[in-house]
Amino acid sequence: MEEFKFWCVFIFVIYTINLGVMCKGEDENGVASMKRTEQEALYSAIQGFVGKWWNGSDLYPDPCGWTPIQGVGCDLFDGFWYVTDLSIGPVHDNSLSCAQNVEFRPQLFELRHLKSLSFFNCFVSPHHYPVAIPTENWQGFAGSLESLEFRSNPCLIGQIPYTFGYLRNLRSLVLVENGLTGELPAFFGNLINLRRLNLAGNSFSGSLPDNFGELNQLLILDMSRNLFSGLLPSTFGGLTSLLKLDLSNNQLEGKIPQEIGKLKNLTLLDLSNNKFSGGLTTLFQEMSSLEQLVLSNNPTGGNLTNLAWHNLICLTVLDLSNTSLTGGIPDSISKLKRLRFLGLNDNMLTGKISTKIETLPNISAMHIYGNNLTGELKFSEGFYGKLGRRFGAWDNPNLCYPSGLISRINVPFGVKKCQQEVTRETGLDTSSRLNNNRIWNPESNPTVSLGFSIFRIDRFRYIFVFIVFFGHLLFDIGFA
Numbered sequence: 054m055e056e057f058k059f060w061c062v063f064i065f066v067i068y069t070i071n072l073g074v075m076c077k078g079e080d081e082n083g084v085a086s087m088k089r090t091e092q093e094a095l096y097s098a099i100q101g102f103v104g105k106w107w108n109g110s111d112l113y114p115d116p117c118g119w120t121p122i123q124g125v126g127c128d129l130f131d132g133f134w135y136v137t138d139l140s141i142g143p144v145h146d147n148s149l150s151c152a153q154n155v156e157f158r159p160q161l162f163e164l165r166h167l168k169s170l171s172f173f174n175c176f177v178s179p180h181h182y183p184v185a186i187p188t189e190n191w192q193g194f195a196g197s198l199e200s201l202e203f204r205s206n207p208c209l210i211g212q213i214p215y216t217f218g219y220l221r222n223l224r225s226l227v228l229v230e231n232g233l234t235g236e237l238p239a240f241f242g243n244l245i246n247l248r249r250l251n252l253a254g255n256s257f258s259g260s261l262p263d264n265f266g267e268l269n270q271l272l273i274l275d276m277s278r279n280l281f282s283g284l285l286p287s288t289f290g291g292l293t294s295l296l297k298l299d300l301s302n303n304q305l306e307g308k309i310p311q312e313i314g315k316l317k318n319l320t321l322l323d324l325s326n327n328k329f330s331g332g333l334t335t336l337f338q339e340m341s342s343l344e345q346l347v348l349s350n351n352p353t354g355g356n357l358t359n360l361a362w363h364n365l366i367c368l369t370v371l372d373l374s375n376t377s378l379t380g381g382i383p384d385s386i387s388k389l390k391r392l393r394f395l396g397l398n399d400n401m402l403t404g405k406i407s408t409k410i411e412t413l414p415n416i417s418a419m420h421i422y423g424n425n426l427t428g429e430l431k432f433s434e435g436f437y438g439k440l441g442r443r444f445g446a447w448d449n450p451n452l453c454y455p456s457g458l459i460s461r462i463n464v465p466f467g468v469k470k471c472q473q474e475v476t477r478e479t480g481l482d483t484s485s486r487l488n489n490n491r492i493w494n495p496e497s498n499p500t501v502s503l504g505f506s507i508f509r510i511d512r513f514r515y516i517f518v519f520i521v522f523f524g525h526l527l528f529d530i531g532f533a
């Protein structure tokens with residue numbers, strides 16, 4: 054027993070001495086420690102963002118070691134810790150949150166090993182003058198920075214500094230939902246390592262740079278929700294790796310250049326809410342990877358019958374609403390077997406609609422309202438039942454559904470019964486005229502249930518017949 058105790062104490066003592074020696078050694082030899090300059094630069098840079106109250110050396114004496122700071126990442130280079138990631142803003146509960154008077158201190162740019170720098174919800178204070186991104190010093194990050202992100206900073210204003218052009222190692226530049234303005238600097242064409250460029254939700258203006266074509270590693274390009282105007286440069290066809298291209302909600306105009314058809318790997322193309330014209334070109338049919346094609350709210354014009362739809366077998370979303378389309382809806386649309394959403398509303402489409410669309414296994418919304426489609430809607434009752442109000446065919450004055458075939462609950466919303474049926478049933482066409490002139494606006498009247506609105510119209514018709522009938526009767530009696 055005594056022996057056992059002895060060995061326990063002995064092992065414990067040896068262990069403790071060892072631990073002490075190891076720790077001391079690390080410090081003294083400079084193994085896995087942080088250079089004072091790096092540490093001071095980190096404290097000062099953070100203090101500039103979070104406020105003077107924040108005393109880093111007090112709170113986090115060993116920021117890359119046993120007192121880590123939320124949002125700060127480190128890595129070893131030649132036996133020393135350096136800061137590689139800095140993320141400011143309320144991402145987690147204990148994240149570094151910004152002060153009201155945020156400032157970029159020059160010490161930030163002394164963190165020469167920084168690979169990733171991000172600011173989320175940081176420049177938001179209405180009590181302080183808005184802040185611009187500093188122009189100086191970014192070249193200090195030229196060799197290291199791979200990801201730069203400013204997201205949701207409404208009080209971050211001014212232009213993109215030309216010095217971002219030094220950041221040749223950037224793979225991701227995200228400037229989303231800030232107050233940035235001005236034209237895009239020409240240097241973007243030189244940032245050839247970019248994989249992601251997201252400039253959405255600012256007030257950038259001017260034309261799209263025509264030297265983007267060099268960015269052939271770019272996978273995601275989002276410039277939506279800005280004030281870009283002018284033409285879509287044909288050089289965008291050089292972005293051959295692109296998976297997602299979103300230029301929606303700008304003021305772009307003109308024809309969509311044929312070169313866009315070279316983007317063979319594109320899965321999303323969103324050009325909605327612009328002023329593109331020049332017709333629905335056949336270039337789309339070359340983009341066989343497309344899953345989402347959204348062109349809504351453009352004066353595009355053109356004709357659905359021209360495209361070889363069977364080439365676009367990956368399409369799940371096809372939104373061509375309000376694009377001034379003319380002509381009919383071709384049968385070939387029903388070759389898009391993966392389609393979930395079909396938006397053809399608010400165009401000038403004419404002719405009959407094929408029921409083949411019903412065979413699409415995953416279709417869950419079909420908008421054909423606001424056109425001039427004609428004839429009988431011959432979809433099965435199950436189809437109307439499955440889609441409910443997501444089948445929108447109202448505002449087609451010459452479209453009707455065959456009555457008698459459908460139970461009232463599944464009647465397509467806002468579509469009248471076919472006239473022949475109506476005439477045969479009652480001998481009066483009053484009710485169908487009534488339906489004809491009705492302005493259907495489901496958005497402003499969402500509580501009207503399908504069955505009820507139709508029921509009311511039916512009841513109205515019977516009351517009408519009743520009044521006419523008894524009117525005659527009373528009239529006859531009165532004068533007899």
Ligand SMILES: *[C@@H]1O[C@H](CO)[C@@H](O)[C@H](O)[C@H]1NC(C)=O
Pocket residue numbers: 108109110111
């Ligand atoms: C932080 O605290 C230490 C000791 O508590 C003090 O010596 C130092 O001056 C403080 N630094 C700042 C920037 O307030």
Ligand SMILES: *[C@@H]1O[C@H](CO)[C@@H](O)[C@H](O)[C@H]1NC(C)=O
Pocket residue numbers: 293294295318
């Ligand atoms: C397109 O995608 C395929 C398959 O993912 C890939 O092999 C090819 O390199 C890509 N093309 C370009 C130009 O990136």
Ligand SMILES: *[C@@H]1O[C@H](CO)[C@@H](O)[C@H](O)[C@H]1NC(C)=O
Pocket residue numbers: 327328350351352375399
């Ligand atoms: C249809 O698109 C035009 C632009 O082409 C736009 O001005 C108009 O507001 C859009 N209409 C609807 C109903 O969205």
Ligand SMILES: *[C@@H]1O[C@H](CO)[C@@H](O)[C@H](O)[C@H]1NC(C)=O
Pocket residue numbers: 355356357358359379380381
């Ligand atoms: C649609 O395009 C086809 C083929 O180019 C053409 O024959 C047809 O007349 C066009 N229809 C309309 C309404 O423009």
Ligand SMILES: *[C@@H]1O[C@H](CO)[C@@H](O)[C@H](O)[C@H]1NC(C)=O
Pocket residue numbers: 390391392414415
């Ligand atoms: C329909 O959707 C299901 C579930 O998301 C999916 O597994 C299936 O592949 C889809 N069918 C087609 C033809 O896209």
Ligand SMILES: *[C@@H]1O[C@H](CO)[C@@H](O)[C@H](O)[C@H]1NC(C)=O
Pocket residue numbers: 403425427451
């Ligand atoms: C709709 O088409 C019919 C013929 O089918 C035509 O008489 C009518 O003028 C068209 N209405 C509009 C608004 O184009």
